[in-house]
Structure formats: C-alpha cells, structure tokens
Amino acid sequence: MNTEFPDLPHAVWRSLSLLRHLNPDELAYLDEVAETRTYAKNEIIFTQSKRISGCYIVLSGIVKQFKTGGEGKEYIFRLAKAYEILGFRSVLSEEPACSTSTAIEDCTVCYIPKDCMHRLVKTNGDFALDLLQIACRELEESHSLITNIAQKSVKERLAELLLMLKNKFGVNEQQQLNIVLSREEVANVVGTATESIIRLLSEFRNDRYIDTGGKKIAILNEKALEKIAFLKG
Amino acid sequence: MNTEFPDLPHAVWRSLSLLRHLNPDELAYLDEVAETRTYAKNEIIFTQSKRISGCYIVLSGIVKQFKTGGEGKEYIFRLAKAYEILGFRSVLSEEPACSTSTAIEDCTVCYIPKDCMHRLVKTNGDFALDLLQIACRELEESHSLITNIAQKSVKERLAELLLMLKNKFGVNEQQQLNIVLSREEVANVVGTATESIIRLLSEFRNDRYIDTGGKKIAILNEKALEKIAFLKG
DNA sequence: CGGTACGTTGAGTCATATCAACCATAGTGG
DNA sequence: CCACTATGGTTGATATGACTCAACGTACCG
Numbered sequence: 001m002n003t004e005f006p007d008l009p010h011a012v013w014r015s016l017s018l019l020r021h022l023n024p025d026e027l028a029y030l031d032e033v034a035e036t037r038t039y040a041k042n043e044i045i046f047t048q049s050k051r052i053s054g055c056y057i058v059l060s061g062i063v064k065q066f067k068t069g070g071e072g073k074e075y076i077f078r079l080a081k082a083y084e085i086l087g088f089r090s091v092l093s094e095e096p097a098c099s100t101s102t103a104i105e106d107c108t109v110c111y112i113p114k115d116c117m118h119r120l121v122k123t124n125g126d127f128a129l130d131l132l133q134i135a136c137r138e139l140e141e142s143h144s145l146i147t148n149i150a151q152k153s154v155k156e157r158l159a160e161l162l163l164m165l166k167n168k169f170g171v172n173e174q175q176q177l178n179i180v181l182s183r184e185e186v187a188n189v190v191g192t193a194t195e196s197i198i199r200l201l202s203e204f205r206n207d208r209y210i211d212t213g214g215k216k217i218a219i220l221n222e223k224a225l226e227k228i229a230f231l232k233g
Numbered sequence: 234m235n236t237e238f239p240d241l242p243h244a245v246w247r248s249l250s251l252l253r254h255l256n257p258d259e260l261a262y263l264d265e266v267a268e269t270r271t272y273a274k275n276e277i278i279f280t281q282s283k284r285i286s287g288c289y290i291v292l293s294g295i296v297k298q299f300k301t302g303g304e305g306k307e308y309i310f311r312l313a314k315a316y317e318i319l320g321f322r323s324v325l326s327e328e329p330a331c332s333t334s335t336a337i338e339d340c341t342v343c344y345i346p347k348d349c350m351h352r353l354v355k356t357n358g359d360f361a362l363d364l365l366q367i368a369c370r371e372l373e374e375s376h377s378l379i380t381n382i383a384q385k386s387v388k389e390r391l392a393e394l395l396l397m398l399k400n401k402f403g404v405n406e407q408q409q410l411n412i413v414l415s416r417e418e419v420a421n422v423v424g425t426a427t428e429s430i431i432r433l434l435s436e437f438r439n440d441r442y443i444d445t446g447g448k449k450i451a452i453l454n455e456k457a458l459e460k461i462a463f464l465k466g
Numbered sequence: 467c468g469g470t471a472c473g474t475t476g477a478g479t480c481a482t483a484t485c486a487a488c489c490a491t492a493g494t495g496g
Numbered sequence: 497c498c499a500c501t502a503t504g505g506t507t508g509a510t511a512t513g514a515c516t517c518a519a520c521g522t523a524c525c526g
C-alpha cells in the first residue's frame with residue numbers, strides 16, 4: 001500500500017516542510033523512533049479526551065478531525081491531507097486529546113512518539129519555531145472559521161466549503177472533487193443538519209452550480225459559488 | 234495612571250509567566266526596547282489587515298479583539314486582561330493583523346517590537362516553547378468555541394458567557410461583573426443580534442438569574458446558568 | 467434477498483433575525 | 497438651566513432560515 005513512503009528515508013523527511021530544519025543526526029533519530037502506520041477508512045487514529053502517546057503526520061489519504069459536543073453531535077473542524085500534522089497540541093501540552101481523528105479514506109501516517117517531539121522541540125529552536133508557525137496558522141484559520149459560522153448563513157458556508165474542498169483536494173477531469181464525504185459529514189463540517197445540506201445541494205444542482213453523481217460532487221460553476229460564499233445573496 | 238507598572242522593572246517582567254524563562258540579559262534587553270503605552274477606552278491598539286510592528290502584553294484594563302466580517306459586523310473572539318499577549322501571531326508570521334484590538338476600558342500595555350520578539354524566539358528555546366504553549370491553548374479554546382457556536386443555542390451561549398465573565402473578570406460585593414460590555418458587544422461575543430441579547434437578558438432577569446442595574450450585570454444564580462449552559466434546557 | 471446505512475422529500479415548528487417604533491440617559495451648546 | 501441630540505436600551509410585530517420528525521427511496525453488502 002505505502003509504496004510512496006517505503007521506509008521513510010531522509011529524502012522524504014526533508015520533503016516535509018515541518019522537518020526541514022532537522023539536521024542529519026535528528027533525522028536519523030527520527031528514522032529510528034518514528035513508525036509508518038496505516039489506517040483503513042473509518043478507523044480511529046486517536047480519540048477525544050484520551051491521552052495520546054505521540055503525534056501523527058499524514059503521508060497519504062485524508063483524515064477528519066472532530067470534536068463531539070454535548071448531544072453526541074460531531075463537529076468536524078479539520079480535514080487533513082498529506083504532510084499535515086495531527087495531535088501535536090496535546091503532545092506538547094501533555095493534555096488529553098481535545099478531538100477525535102479518523103481516516104475518511106485509507107491512509108498512511110507517520111507516528112512520532114511524544115518523547116521524540118519533546119526532545120526535538122527542546123533542542124532545535126528552528127523546529128520549535130516551525131511548529132509555532134503551524135499553530136499560529138491554525139489559530140488564524142480557526143478564528144476565521146468562527147467568524148464565518150457566527151455571521152454567515154448555512155448556504156454561504158456550504159458554498160465556501162465546496163470551494164475550499166476544490167482548492168485543497170482538487171478535482172478530476174470531470175470536475176469531481178477528489179474527496180468523498182457523506183452528507184452527514186458535510187453537515188458536520190458546515191455545522192448544520194444533514195437534511196439542510198441535502199436541500200441546499202439539490203438547490204445548487206438545480207441551479208447547475210454543481211452536479212452530484214453518486215457520492216462524488218462536481219463543481220460546475222465556481223464563480224456562482226464564490227458569489228454566494230463571499231458576496232451577499 | 235500606570236502606577237502599578239512604573240518602569241517595568243525585572244521583577245514585573247518575571248511575574249509575567251510568558252517571560253519567566255528570560256535570563257537577566259534578555260530582561261535588560263527588554264527593558265531597553267519595550268515601552269509602556271496607555272490607551273483610553275475605545276482607542277484602537279491595532280487594526281485588522283494592517284501590518285503591526287510589534288506585539289502587546291496587557292498590563293491593566295481589558296482589551297477586546299475582534300474580526301470584522303463581510304457586512305461590517307464585528308465578531309469578538311477574545312477579551313484579554315492583564316498578562317495576556319496580543320498580536321504575537323501576526324508578528325511571528327510577518328503577516329498583517331487578522332483582527333482589530335481596542336480598549337474596552339482605559340488600559341496600559343507593554344509594547345514589544347517585532348525584532349525583539351524574533352530575537353528572543355530564536356535565541357531562547359524555552360521562550361519559544363512558552364509561546365507555543367500559549368498558541369496551543371488558544372487553539373484549543375478556539376476549537377471549543379467553534380463547537381459551541383455550531384451546536385449550542387444563543388441562550389446557552391449567553392449563559393456560558395456570563396459564567397465565563399464571572400470566572401475571568403470576577404465580581405464585586407454586589408455580585409456585579411467587573412467588566413462592562415454594551416449589549417451590542419455581548420451580542421458580538423455570542424454571535425447574535427443585539428435585540429436577541431436584550432430579550433434573553435430580560436428573561437434571565439425575570440427568572441432572577443441575573444440583575445441588570447445600569448450597565449452592570451450581577452450574577453445571582455450561577456447554578457441555574459450552569460444548567461442552561463451545560464445541560465439541556 | 468433481506469438488511470442496513472445513506473440519501474431524499476415534505477410538513478410543521480421554533481428560534482432567531484429583521485424592522486420599526488419608542489424610551490432612557492447623558493452629554494452638548496445656547 | 498433647559499431644550500437638543502446622539503447613543504444605547506427596550507419592546508413588539510413579523511418574517512424566515514434552519515431544525516425536527518417522519519416517511520420513503522436507493523444502493524450496496526453479506
């Protein structure tokens with residue numbers, strides 16, 4: 001399965017921008033302690049409010065990260081693809097994970113034990129800075145997300161999500177998104193009910209903005225979606 | 234005005250947990266380049282989408298930090314009090330500020346120039362780690378906030394806000410919150426319309442959960458508010 | 467061939483936004 | 497000292513977006 005990352009040679013490590021500041025010794029150290037792990041679709045990588053023993057860098061596939069609220073409803077705040085890091089917050093703060101992560105398609109991840117992360121952070125200032133940058137970027141995204149949820153309608157948010165998915169995961173020749181989410185998952189990203197998503201997707205399909213063949217969503221009229229997402233109406 | 238922090242002696246620096254890992258040389262360096270600034274109520278400290286030349290540690294008073302959305306409506310995502318740091322994200326990423334900060338009461342802040350921050354972060358790993366921790370904590374808070382907004386009703390969020398305000402800013406002998414926000418500001422924290430807040434505050438007042446004398450809000454029945462905020466109903 | 471999960475549609479309800487009018491308060495200038 | 501105005505607070509009426517509940521269709525899977 002994991003032919004792209006057979007045994008995590010330095011070349012691969014280096015290609016991960018997060019690890020670009022590690023020196024040869026540190027990379028060798030990583031080679032020793034890090035492991036490649038594979039998860040099948042729907043498998044859980046780590047669970048909210050349980051302690052985690054390390055963090056994970058996605059190598060292939062897509063992972064959803066979500067919090068489960070009071071009523072058991074999940075809110076997906078992140079869809080992580082290759083080269084993104086998961087769980088470092090909890091690892092650094094030594095607190096239980098504040099979210100659950102599961103594979104939404106088969107995926108490979110690189111597991112880095114807690115001790116290793118601590119050691120690298122302590123001894124390599126540039127690495128710590130890179131992590132700091134990542135945290136800051138996520139923080140900024142998070143704040144934008146809040147403002148969106150607080151101020152935009154479900155329709156606007158859905159349009160924006162579709163554009164974001166195209167932008168982040170790309171589309172195939174038929175303009176179909178390279179990520180497949182159930183209606184419920186879409187609802188849990190947008191923060192609304194499944195039925196509302198279905199109705200709005202139907203509406204977008206009637207308006208020829210998108211097409212929904214099987215599970216795949218094709219983006220047909222990006223301009224129109226932008227208009228909905230970022231202007232008014 | 235600023236009698237509490239006359240000339241930022243080392244003792245004060247050290248008392249700020251963020252700065253606890255700086256050595257005497259670094260503290261001396263800070264003394265040289267940092268400045269105490271005062272802002273009157275409603276004065277702007279920095280503005281969304283403008284570059285900022287340094288970051289700010291609140292020494293006294295309260296600062297609100299908000300993003301302005303499409304329609305000009307503001308969303309307040311943070312109320313910062315003494316010892317909290319503002320703007321370090323933008324300073325580290327060298328990007329324009331992604332939010333505006335204004336004083337909601339007269340306040341004093343310590344201004345730390347960008348170069349100084351960069352230097353400290355680069356040369357002092359523990360300091361970088363502390364910042365990383367702060368970023369991670371904010372990130373976690375931010376994620377919780379999103380889940381809240383996405384899943385809770387306005388009433389639940391208002392109850393939770395009132396409890397948070399009591400917890401963070403405290404109350405006087407008459408149980409009145411030590412922070413005064415306009416109804417509009419409350420609405421902009423909760424992410425709703427001003428009128429909705431007014432109606433719900435009236436409801437809470439009728440139910441004897443709070444009292445609203447003048448601008449001050451008194452918390453009378455914390456248990457009841459907790460029930461609303463965290464259970465259902 | 468049933469079964470289970472997912473998708474779709476409709477009807478009814480409710481929370482919240484919006485619009486509009488009005489009141490309270492405080493600061494301002496004559 | 498008093499109108500005058502601006503600002504924020506309050507209330508009511510109305511509209512509507514979005515949720516819920518319920519039924520039913522569809523597709524994949526053993």
